[in-house]
Amino acid sequence: MRIGQNPENNKKIVSEDVYHHIIVPVYVPRLDDYFKDSYKITRLCIGSINATRHYKSKLTIVNNGSCDEITSYLNGLYASGFIDQLIHHKTNKGKIDAVIPVAKQATEALITITDGDVLFKPGWMDAVERVYVNFPKAGMVSPVPHGTLYNHFTAHTLYDAFFRGLLKFQKLCDPEAMLLFAKSIDKETTMYAKSIRLQYQLTLRKKNANAIVGCGHFVATLRKEVFKKTPKVMSHWAYSSSADRDYIDIPNEKSGFWRLATPENYAYHMGNIHEEWMDEVTYKPEQKQVLHIIPKAQHNFIPYFVKKVFVRILMSRYVKPWYFKKLGLVEGYKEY
Structure with missing residues (x-):
C-alpha cells in the first residue's frame, strides 16, 4: 500500500562537483x-589520504571481508x-x-587506485594532476x-616522445626514497642491482616540466577512459600481477596513453610492518589546495603494432646503448 506522493518523484539529482576519485x-x-600491524597501517593510509586530498575529490573504500575491528573503524569514518x-x-x-x-562506473576525469x-x-594530488596538465x-x-619500468608497457610513451624529442636522462629522483620502496617489497638488493x-x-622534458617514463601500479592515477578497455569478465584473483597487467597495464596501452611518474616521491609503500618513521610524516591542515583543469585525452593515429615494433628495435641490445648515450647517459649506458 502507498499513501501520498513520493517527494523524490521527478526530482533531478545535482551532479557532484568533483573530478578526482580515489579507490582503496x-x-x-x-x-x-x-x-598484526594492519590496523595501524590502514589508519595511516586512509588518514593520509584525507589529510592531503583536495575538496574536489571523492574517496571510496571497498571493505573486502575485513575483521570486525576494521569494519567498525571504516563505519565510523x-x-x-x-x-x-x-x-x-x-x-x-x-x-x-x-x-x-x-x-568503470566513475564519472570523474581521474581515478586513483591505491593499495x-x-x-x-x-602535494601528491597537485604533482600527479600537474603531469596530466x-x-x-x-x-x-x-x-x-623508480627507474626500472621505463620499458614496461610504455610503447606509446617511448615512440611519441622519441619523435617529439622529449626524452632525456636526468638526475631527478630521490635515491633514498627509491631504496625505501625497494625495501618495502623485500627487493632491497635486487631492484637496484644496477646502481646507475x-x-x-629516463624522463620526459618539456619546457619547465618533467616526468619519469614508466611507473608501477600499487598506487597510480588513471584517466577514466582507460577502464573502457578493461575485460568484461571478473579476474577471480585475490591478488596477481597478471590481473594488474590485464586490467590496468594493457588497457592503458590499448587506449594509446602515456605511462609516467612524478619526479619527486610523494607516497610510501608501508607493507605489513609498522615502523616509527611512518608516524613522523606530518600534515598541515592549512596547506594550500591546488586544483587543475584536466585536459581531454589526446588520441593516437599511429597503429599500436607499428609503435611496438619500433620501440622493440630502439630498446634492443644493439641500439639501446648508443641511443641512451645520446640521451645523456654518459656512464653505465651499456648496462642500464
Missing part, C-alpha cells in the same frame, strides 16, 4: 600474524563524513575485482617514481 581496497581478515562511499563485501573479492567495477598500505605525502597524452601517472638506475632516470 581494504583486506584485513584478522589482526595477528601477517596482519563513513558516519563522520571522512569517506564518501563505503562498500562492504562479506568475503575477499581481491584487489582488481573490488576496484574495477567502481572505476591499502600506502602513506601519502602532502603538462603531458595531456598521459593516461597513467604514479606519485612514486638510482642515479639517472
Whole structure:
C-alpha cells in the first residue's frame, strides 16, 4: 500500500562537483600474524589520504571481508563524513575485482587506485594532476617514481616522445626514497642491482616540466577512459600481477596513453610492518589546495603494432646503448 506522493518523484539529482576519485581496497581478515600491524597501517593510509586530498575529490573504500575491528573503524569514518562511499563485501573479492567495477562506473576525469598500505605525502594530488596538465597524452601517472619500468608497457610513451624529442636522462629522483620502496617489497638488493638506475632516470622534458617514463601500479592515477578497455569478465584473483597487467597495464596501452611518474616521491609503500618513521610524516591542515583543469585525452593515429615494433628495435641490445648515450647517459649506458 502507498499513501501520498513520493517527494523524490521527478526530482533531478545535482551532479557532484568533483573530478578526482580515489579507490582503496581494504583486506584485513584478522589482526595477528601477517596482519598484526594492519590496523595501524590502514589508519595511516586512509588518514593520509584525507589529510592531503583536495575538496574536489571523492574517496571510496571497498571493505573486502575485513575483521570486525576494521569494519567498525571504516563505519565510523563513513558516519563522520571522512569517506564518501563505503562498500562492504562479506568475503575477499581481491584487489582488481573490488576496484574495477567502481572505476568503470566513475564519472570523474581521474581515478586513483591505491593499495591499502600506502602513506601519502602532502602535494601528491597537485604533482600527479600537474603531469596530466603538462603531458595531456598521459593516461597513467604514479606519485612514486623508480627507474626500472621505463620499458614496461610504455610503447606509446617511448615512440611519441622519441619523435617529439622529449626524452632525456636526468638526475631527478630521490635515491633514498627509491631504496625505501625497494625495501618495502623485500627487493632491497635486487631492484637496484644496477646502481646507475638510482642515479639517472629516463624522463620526459618539456619546457619547465618533467616526468619519469614508466611507473608501477600499487598506487597510480588513471584517466577514466582507460577502464573502457578493461575485460568484461571478473579476474577471480585475490591478488596477481597478471590481473594488474590485464586490467590496468594493457588497457592503458590499448587506449594509446602515456605511462609516467612524478619526479619527486610523494607516497610510501608501508607493507605489513609498522615502523616509527611512518608516524613522523606530518600534515598541515592549512596547506594550500591546488586544483587543475584536466585536459581531454589526446588520441593516437599511429597503429599500436607499428609503435611496438619500433620501440622493440630502439630498446634492443644493439641500439639501446648508443641511443641512451645520446640521451645523456654518459656512464653505465651499456648496462642500464
